[in-house]
């Protein structure tokens with residue numbers, strides 16, 4: 406094992422310890438939570454190290470950067486598209502990514518549906534919600550989500566697996582707590598109202614600086630980048 410892999414293995418152990426601690430604190434089962442390695446920062450060679458260390462879930466946020474990695478390693482991973490997606494890129498990501506986390510508008514739903522029909526496949530999607538209301542964040546507002554869900558349910562090639570959000574970046578991870586609990590409450594409410602199917606329970610939330618709070622608030626899929634790939638000196 407080279408130095409980089411060694412360091413990554415330590416980071417993985419550290420991440421696992423912290424997820425387990427957050428599970429214990431909040432009475433959740435470790436099995437209810439998965440995390441993806443967000444590899445947008447790293448080269449294909451480093452991505453290969455991820456696979457060798459047993460990581461399967463991979464997240465990328467731009468098709469242009471992901472392309473060479475997906476083409477080289479497509480069948481080794483479970484691929485998550487987590488970035489803002491332009492409708493004209495639907496043809497690139499549908500069929501190559503297993504899950505799309507950033508469905509936030511009707512026009513994109515239609516573009517994904519069209520491409521899925523062409524390929525005769527189903528596409529798993531998270532509906533991205535802008536809980537914080539920050540204008541810089543993508544995602545549908547909590548007020549608009551019911552309209553969007555009605556449109557998405559009409560697309561028979563799209564399977565909604567749950568909701569996704571991004572918290573505003575803050576030095577104190579506690580500031581993300583209301584965003585994460587807000588997403589959980591919105592999910593429960595939408596399922597109650599039958600706007601979401603009862604199996605669309607997944608919550609994609611929590612990044613390197615706030616994932617423990619996300620676990621405590623019900624996350625089922627964490628998106629971890631810098632904590633996995635940064636050097637040891639930056640680890641707190």
Ligand SMILES: *Cc1c(COP(=O)(O)O)cnc(C)c1O
Nearest residue numbers: 443466487612613628629630631
């Ligand atoms: C980059 C990115 C992440 C990972 O962020 P880190 O803070 O490096 O863990 C998670 N989600 C999305 C949508 C991203 O673009």
